[in-house]
Amino acid sequence: MTENLQDLLAGVRARSERLLRAFATLGGVILFGITLLVSASVFCRYALNQPILGDKELVEIGLSLVVMMAMPFAGLSGAHIRVDMLDPHIGPFGRYLGDAFARAASCVVLLLLVRKTWEKTLDAHEFGDVTNMIEIPVWIAYGSITVGMGLFALVLAGQFAGQLLQGPAGHE
Amino acid sequence: MNETVVGVVGIVALFFCLVARLPVGMALLIVGAGGIWVIDGGRAAIATMSSETYTSVTAYSLSIIPLFVLMGNMAGAAGYSRRLYEAANAWIGRFRGGLASATVLGCAAFAAVSGSSVATAVTIGKVALPQMKRFGYADGLATGSVAAGGTLGILIPPSTGFVLYAVLTEESIGRLFIAGILPGIILALLFVAVIVAVTVLRPSEGPVGPSVDAAGIALATLRSLPLVGVILVSIGGIYIGVFTPVEAAGVGATLVSALALSTGAVRVREMPEIFLDTVTMTAMLYLIVIGAHVFGPFLALTHIPETLSIELKELGFGPYGTLLLILVAYVVMGMFLDGLAMLVVTLPVVYPIVTGAGFDPIWFGVIAVIVIEMGLITPPVGINVFVVKGVADGVPMGTIFRGVLPFWFAMAVCLAILVLFPEVALFLPNRMG
Numbered sequence: 001m002t003e004n005l006q007d008l009l010a011g012v013r014a015r016s017e018r019l020l021r022a023f024a025t026l027g028g029v030i031l032f033g034i035t036l037l038v039s040a041s042v043f044c045r046y047a048l049n050q051p052i053l054g055d056k057e058l059v060e061i062g063l064s065l066v067v068m069m070a071m072p073f074a075g076l077s078g079a080h081i082r083v084d085m086l087d088p089h090i091g092p093f094g095r096y097l098g099d100a101f102a103r104a105a106s107c108v109v110l111l112l113l114v115r116k117t118w119e120k121t122l123d124a125h126e127f128g129d130v131t132n133m134i135e136i137p138v139w140i141a142y143g144s145i146t147v148g149m150g151l152f153a154l155v156l157a158g159q160f161a162g163q164l165l166q167g168p169a170g171h172e
Numbered sequence: 173m174n175e176t177v178v179g180v181v182g183i184v185a186l187f188f189c190l191v192a193r194l195p196v197g198m199a200l201l202i203v204g205a206g207g208i209w210v211i212d213g214g215r216a217a218i219a220t221m222s223s224e225t226y227t228s229v230t231a232y233s234l235s236i237i238p239l240f241v242l243m244g245n246m247a248g249a250a251g252y253s254r255r256l257y258e259a260a261n262a263w264i265g266r267f268r269g270g271l272a273s274a275t276v277l278g279c280a281a282f283a284a285v286s287g288s289s290v291a292t293a294v295t296i297g298k299v300a301l302p303q304m305k306r307f308g309y310a311d312g313l314a315t316g317s318v319a320a321g322g323t324l325g326i327l328i329p330p331s332t333g334f335v336l337y338a339v340l341t342e343e344s345i346g347r348l349f350i351a352g353i354l355p356g357i358i359l360a361l362l363f364v365a366v367i368v369a370v371t372v373l374r375p376s377e378g379p380v381g382p383s384v385d386a387a388g389i390a391l392a393t394l395r396s397l398p399l400v401g402v403i404l405v406s407i408g409g410i411y412i413g414v415f416t417p418v419e420a421a422g423v424g425a426t427l428v429s430a431l432a433l434s435t436g437a438v439r440v441r442e443m444p445e446i447f448l449d450t451v452t453m454t455a456m457l458y459l460i461v462i463g464a465h466v467f468g469p470f471l472a473l474t475h476i477p478e479t480l481s482i483e484l485k486e487l488g489f490g491p492y493g494t495l496l497l498i499l500v501a502y503v504v505m506g507m508f509l510d511g512l513a514m515l516v517v518t519l520p521v522v523y524p525i526v527t528g529a530g531f532d533p534i535w536f537g538v539i540a541v542i543v544i545e546m547g548l549i550t551p552p553v554g555i556n557v558f559v560v561k562g563v564a565d566g567v568p569m570g571t572i573f574r575g576v577l578p579f580w581f582a583m584a585v586c587l588a589i590l591v592l593f594p595e596v597a598l599f600l601p602n603r604m605g
Contacts, residue, residue, distance in 0.1 A: 028447020038422025056232050064229040067458045070451035079452045080195035098193040106198045116222040
């Protein structure tokens with residue numbers, strides 16, 4: 001592989017990492033908001049005898065944002081739990097093939113999921129589906145899955161392409 | 173193709189995917205969706221994936237995962253693990269083997285804010301190992317006490333193991349949390365008994381530690397009180413019925429954050445890194461939950477759990493024989509598989525068998541988590557041992573594995589106590605408010 005191509009890939013990877021890190025951190029900020037909301041809800045219930053209307057719905061929709069904003073970064077940083085018991089025994093080429101299979105198969109399944117949740121997002125938007133108590137649009141949760149899993153699929157596709165370009169030599 | 177055959181092929185495919193380095197959650201998702209595709213067609217498979225993902229990420233009860241992870245990460249970053257260890261150390265460090273016992277008690281206390289064994293082992297290990305080295309503790313005892321003590325992280329509530337068990341079996345998270353308290357305390361005491369026994373037999377392995385005067389003990393205790401207060405509020409709140417588990421997690425995380433920020437133990441500029449760690453772990457756990465939610469319906473379609481249950485009954489082992497078989501299988505699998513992975517892969521099959529044999533599902537949750545703990549320190553994969561190796565520079569892996577061996581037997585004793593006296597786990601949840 002030429003040095004220019006290597007530089008280009010390294011640059012793309014660095015930029016993607018910064019972007020996805022920021023995206024995930026924003027998810028963390030939303031999570032902190034959820035934490036405060038849950039506490040405030042308990043306080044209002046006991047101290048003011050006035051529960052916060054729709055607090056659970058806010059938590060549910062917020063949670064979908066938190067999880068899906070972090071999903072691509074978790075994929076990029078290799079945080080997802082893997083079973084590596086046979087890694088030393090399958091050798092570098094075995095690991096190369098395993099990773100290629102894992103990334104390609106995951107990518108295909110995620111794209112199928114994303115296509116379906118995209119349809120659900122559009123349906124929920126078109127029919128105005130909302131939550132029961134405070135009528136939060138449901139498409140937000142479907143949309144977050146579409147974006148989060150879509151970005152996760154992109155991360156995997158990028159890793160797969162990078163792996164093919166790099167070849168088995170030096171693959172960890 | 174017969175549905176049971178599809179199921180068997182699916183299980184084999186799952187193990188192939190795991191060996192092929194697929195993330196556990198993704199392997200469950202792919203095999204689950206693939207299996208449903210074969211049995212019920214592509215439309216059903218994709219619809220299941222979509223609906224189960226939506227259900228998982230919007231489940232209110234599951235918000236307990238990120239909230240408790242945030243609480244543990246915040247407490248770790250604030251250095252509260254050090255305070256808990258120092259308090260335990262002030263009380264018992266001056267006795268023979270006392271520093272190792274303080275390590276175990278520090279782990280037990282930190283486990284009450286952290287749901288992760290790895291986090292518990294790392295945070296306490298960083299504080300306790302240099303101290304034990306300074307006082308001439310044998311490497312095996314020092315590292316063994318940290319690796320084993322760290323496993324208490326998933327037994328003493330809050331626990332990611334219990335949350336996953338509850339998600340997969342639809343049992344009450346609150347009851348599972350409370351069920352883990354007494355076994356957690358008993359296991360911590362058994363670990364201390366191991367340390368006493370080792371230092372009685374080989375006194376040079378655990379010399380006496382520093383003596384702390386009454387003022388020092390009072391100060392160390394006082395410094396640990398705020399976190400102890402948070403533990404009592406959040407876990408105690410679940411027990412007496414003031415909070416739901418989610419509310420306890422939210423209040424606990426808020427209190428720890430307020431404490432850490434107001435005292436300057438954590439600065440605002442450190443928050444993004446804490447958030448990032450928290451949501452990354454959350455995403456990792458959620459991928460497993462999503463995968464398990466797709467794999468579960470696939471296994472149900474294959475009827476494998478019922479078939480296995482019937483076959484096991486016909487073998488005539490009886491309930492305890494069946495339980496013993498399952499426990500042996502878990503211990504063996506724990507040597508090779510990550511504990512949480514083992515739980516999500518096996519529970520759809522094992523849970524119906526266990527409940528069908530008449531065992532209490534809450535009690536079995538505690539049993540399953542203790543077996544996972546054993547796997548955390550069993551070679552060749554024991555993850556806590558690798559984590560401790562990372563903290564204890566220069567100690568050979570073999571020494572650490574030898575060091576944890578007596579603690580592994582303590583876990584087996586705890587398991588035996590729970591099998592003989594199920595009330596140990598069920599006493600508290602049966603009296604919840």
